[in-house]
Amino acid sequence: MTRDGKMRLGLSMRYLGYHVAAWRHPSVPADGALSFAHFLNTARKAEAAHFDMVFFADGLGIRANDNPKGSLARDMRNAELEPLTLLAALAATTRQIGLVATASTTYNEPFHIARKYASIDHISGGRAGWNVVTSWSDEEAQNFNRSETLAYADRYERADEFVDVVRALWNSWEDDAFVRDKASGLFYDEARLHVPDHKGKHFRVRGPLNSARTPQGQPVIVQAGASEAGRRLAARCADVVYSNAHDLQSAQDYYFDLKRRLAAHGREPDDLLIMPGIVPFVAATRQEAQDKYDELQELIHPLSGLAALYGQMGDLSGYPLDGPVPDPSDKRPGNITSIANNLLEVARAENLSIRQLYQRVASTFGVRLLIGTAADIADEMEEWFRNDAADGFNICPPILPAGMDDMSDFLVPELRRRGLFRTRYEGTTLRANLGLKPNVFKRS
The missing domain is CATH 3.20.20.30 (Luciferase-like domain)
Structure with a gap:
């Protein structure tokens, strides 16, 4: 402090x-x-x-x-x-x-x-x-x-x-x-x-x-x-x-x-x-704040969402977006197995679809989210x-600029x-x- x-x-x-x-x-x-x-x-x-x-x-x-x-x-x-x-x-x-x-x-x-x-x-x-x-x-x-x-x-x-x-x-x-x-x-x-x-x-x-x-x-x-x-x-x-x-x-x-x-x-x-x-x-009520978040989540283009997962999970574009998250591809770029495994664990625990997982990952560029x-x-x-x-x-x-207005x-x-x-x-x-x-x- x-x-x-x-x-x-x-x-x-x-x-x-x-x-x-x-x-x-x-x-x-x-x-x-x-x-x-x-x-x-x-x-x-x-x-x-x-x-x-x-x-x-x-x-x-x-x-x-x-x-x-x-x-x-x-x-x-x-x-x-x-x-x-x-x-x-x-x-x-x-x-x-x-x-x-x-x-x-x-x-x-x-x-x-x-x-x-x-x-x-x-x-x-x-x-x-x-x-x-x-x-x-x-x-x-x-x-x-x-x-x-x-x-x-x-x-x-x-x-x-x-x-x-x-x-x-x-x-x-x-x-x-x-x-x-x-x-x-x-x-x-x-x-x-x-x-x-x-x-x-x-x-x-x-x-x-x-x-x-x-x-x-x-x-x-x-x-x-x-x-x-x-x-x-x-x-x-x-x-x-x-x-x-x-x-x-x-x-x-x-x-x-x-x-x-x-x-x-x-x-x-x-x-x-x-x-x-x-x-x-942030908004006057929790529901209004959640609505602001949900509105933006729906605007994530599927290709943008899949790109957010690509580095850890590989190319998931061949799978149904509203289907389950598959195991990470052996052809994924780099060596980021720990992150991929963590994502898969979250998806399995919460029964997330591919769409729901990319919405979570893509929404804030990795910065802490508060609603x-x-x-x-x-x-x-x-x-x-x-x-x-x-x-x-x-x-x-x-x-921006509406986010600053909310502040x-x-x-x-x-x-x-x-x-x-x-x-x-x-x-x-x-x-x-x-x-x-x-x-x-x-x-x-």
Whole structure:
């Protein structure tokens, strides 16, 4: 739980919502993923509700195969705006909400990332955040002169050094380095310039960054690592971690593990915020919330549903959709037998048809699902918040912008009634509103 007893809330805005059939919903602009007006409208709704930040996940390619044939043509995740370009536009058209986007350490250079996020932090007045990821798919590799992705260990080794270089570049100048004294003709104080001159295994970067130190000192660093390498990186340098636990115990285990790692890096528990993702279907009554969910479930195209099962169960397109789930195919791609067996166990225990199973798997892109009234969902959130499982939540609405309207109309008022969420922004920067310590310049 945060120091001030208030939850932090972020809004994940990728695609048109976190339901695979979001784009088919009558209220959703089907072309919204390429519409700045769509994203601006949603971001302003989140800002009016005093959310801490909006977040754009990203991949450097279409990370999907056309299995079964025809499924990819029915997937909305094929065309979207480049997120840093979008953040720059939002920075100029919003006033207080934080702006976070993904940038890969695998197919970028540190100088590029340091300069772009520093610029967004300046343009926005201190509201930028970098979600640090490695690129894992072969589809992305094939867009950058490679036939397959880097090995796991290599990706994270590069990422560790990449983040260090970016932070050093952000520290090229002290806060008051640029004196801009017209009378004397002195533009900057040479004593306050620090050239990184980094020489490492993956990068040789002299610097300095051609940007002043930013309003936040450094943009907020966000990370989403569940692996051992990801946890080490988060404990060392992240300010916020997005997590994906589905039950209280596993969320508490993850929370405790990350928080305990901080001391080894001279950090305190409040220096890192952990924000699990949730997909909330909320309405005035439980039945109305269930109806919202059921409506979207019926919009899942069979090929989209079968594609959601393909990686674990193989090609089920030759079986009756309303018939029983067969044993996983020996020809299924990859080696994901444990997931396949778990799915089969659920299907057998609950007597699910293929359609019912794919509806369950495809509905939220794997993020935790909550359905109910504002009180129902707030109960779940409060339990996690008060019992060391979360410092806040990354809200992943099933559809946009209507999903954000539901947060404003139902959930946020209930959280405020319980004293769990702000009624106004406390500061002018993302770091301040998150309750994080100021980033003070330190000489290396």
